Amino acid sequence: MTGAALHLNLLKDSEHRSSSPVRLRVMMPLLAMLATIGALVWWGTNLTQLVIVKTQADSLDADIKSKSREHAEAIRQQGEVRETQLGLDQLEFYRTGVRHIAEPLAKLAEVMPIKVQLTGLSVSRLPPQNLARPKGVKGPPLWGPPTNVETQKFVVAGRTTKAPPLSALMESLDGPGFEGLAGTAGDPATGRKGTVVSFRQDSAPAKDGSRLLTFEVEYIMPERRFAK
């Protein structure tokens, strides 16, 4: 009998081909134990991290709470600044829309021709504000009108003896110093800022018996533009 014939082969074929011929019954518990240790280490790491993060978060929370009153005051001041800025912006809009006409009215007395007698002088009323939303847009009414421009008319009415004094008055109103009353060219045919609305024989004669002419001239005043 040769040695080879007496050899007791205890390894399986698959174990012959393995790079590590350690038996499965040794490897499996070892791997399971390593997995258990790994899970324990993972858990431990998580717990440690949790403690660290919680401590940091608690410290942040305490810091935030300690500054809460100071911060509330800072926030209140910021709100106040925003509100004041908003108010100031709105008032700046108002300031640009202010209409002053005292000086041109004072100058009007200086340039009034001797043969013109004023019977009326007016700055027209503003139309009611339209705070409705545009057609098709639903919702509550607007807080402000949709346009920031207001136009008005300046109307001069009076009596005169003939056309030249009225013409002289209109020429004066077209000149410098009356920009606050007569804004833009009103009558393209004559090139004059004023439009003669009526010019006719007065029904009542003057004290001396002469027949007077009544007139009414209309001017488009500079726009009241509410803008910054």
Next chain:
Amino acid sequence: MKGGLLHNMAPNAKRSFMATLAFSAVAVAIYMFGVLPSQDALDKEGRRKSALDADQSRIRMDLSNAPNVKKNMDALEASMAPFKAAMLKPLLGSCAMRAKSILDPLVAGAGLKDAEYSEEQTRALPVTTPLARQLYARAAVKISATGSYQAAVSFLLRLEKEFPLVSLQWLEFMAGQSPEKQSVTMVLEWPTKGKVTRQ
């Protein structure tokens, strides 16, 4: 054969199998009851910390910015001062009464007589951008008086000089029986606060 595999195993293999089973069970239990909950708690705490970090940064920024905010507020207050002085504050709930108290000396000084004051409808302030709410409006007061053209103009000149934020809204001179007794009606406009202008 039921239970045959374990029954036929060699004692060493059986021990190995049982140990593997026990370790695996412990590993799974640690993962399920230890690792997963701790991971959840860690994520939750991480999110809380991130939120607190952001809060703290914001608070630090707000607090460091506070002196600038104060400076801005002072500048805004200074810009607002002339407007605040020009506001028409109702007297006993009436803008007309306040206007009377302000304007009577000017009316008398200019030589206008029989001045009557009445309140007109408050108008909204037109602005180019949509507003969340309107803080200010235009209070209007109608003044009717008699006097000469010169007296009325003198009143307007003084008014515009002393109250530059008062605006003329409407004006009407009507010739009377004499140059000294003309009828003057005007609507003057002030900035005002607290009026609801929504219609």
